[in-house]
Amino acid sequence: MSDQGPEAGLLYLDGLAYLPGIAHAFETRHGSIRDALPSPVARLQQVHGNTVLVLPHDRDRRLPFLEPDTADRPPADALTTNTSGVTVAVAVADCLPILIADPDRGAVAAVHGGWRGLARDIVATVLARMAEEFGSSPADCSVGIGPGIGPCCYEVGEEVITAFDAVGMKDAALQLPGRPQSDKRGPRGAAEGVHCNLPAVATAQARRCGVPAERVFGLDLCTRCHSDDLWSYRRLGNAAGRMLAGIAVIR
Numbered sequence: 496m497s498d499q500g501p502e503a504g505l506l507y508l509d510g511l512a513y514l515p516g517i518a519h520a521f522e523t524r525h526g527s528i529r530d531a532l533p534s535p536v537a538r539l540q541q542v543h544g545n546t547v548l549v550l551p552h553d554r555d556r557r558l559p560f561l562e563p564d565t566a567d568r569p570p571a572d573a574l575t576t577n578t579s580g581v582t583v584a585v586a587v588a589d590c591l592p593i594l595i596a597d598p599d600r601g602a603v604a605a606v607h608g609g610w611r612g613l614a615r616d617i618v619a620t621v622l623a624r625m626a627e628e629f630g631s632s633p634a635d636c637s638v639g640i641g642p643g644i645g646p647c648c649y650e651v652g653e654e655v656i657t658a659f660d661a662v663g664m665k666d667a668a669l670q671l672p673g674r675p676q677s678d679k680r681g682p683r684g685a686a687e688g689v690h691c692n693l694p695a696v697a698t699a700q701a702r703r704c705g706v707p708a709e710r711v712f713g714l715d716l717c718t719r720c721h722s723d724d725l726w727s728y729r730r731l732g733n734a735a736g737r738m739l740a741g742i743a744v745i746r
């Protein structure tokens with residue numbers, strides 16, 4: 496994998512990079528978003544739920560989000576803000592980092608998209624919160640999906656597919672690259688296990704909320720397939736580090 500940006504070891508989505516007043520970056524194993532995005536970098540104690548927090552404008556109330564130790568930060572899986580000059584970020588190693596930008600209202604969000612959060616409609620929850628807090632319309636939002644485990648490598652148990660079925664996301668979860676979503680056949684024989692497509696689920700959730708298809712972007716990079724450059728928990732287990740994905744309003 497070659498570096499796609501001016502800062503070594505960071506990845507960018509063109510669809511987000513050209514939005515006015517917005518800056519974003521996805522870390523690989525070889526770079527830090529702190530070299531490219533505004534400080535401070537606000538983070539969460541990620542707990543695989545669907546809670547969305549709004550970053551406080553007040554500096555003192557913002558401090559818990561800047562704590563170096565995960566356990567000291569507020570528990571949630573998405574963080575949104577319209578404060579400029581502050582980066583909101585999530586940490587991942589196989590789970591999807593999802594960045595949302597509304598350049599019209601000057602609002603952004605960083606979302607930790609593991610299967611549990613996605614099965615609880617976390618993308619829809621974030622978009623609803625951005626509408627409530629900032630007046631953001633999904634039609635004006637862009638959604639960027641960073642590196643995460645791909646359908647090639649994400650074999651899951653039935654409980655995962657059952658959970659996606661409960662929120663109307665089974666077809667997206669079972670989508671394989673190159674196969675139309677309308678094809679209802681299972682992805683592979685049962686003996687091979689079921690492969691789950693988290694990027695397709697995130698895309699389907701954003702689309703269902705009203706984000707235009709041309710504003711949903713993905714890097715299409717599987718962490719497990721590219722574990723020399725990307726941290727993959729499934730490949731490396733406890734030896735895997737975490738990569739930050741961050742986004743900021745910069746006007």
Ligand SMILES: [Zn+2]
Binds near residue numbers: 644646717719
């Ligand atoms: Zn893969």
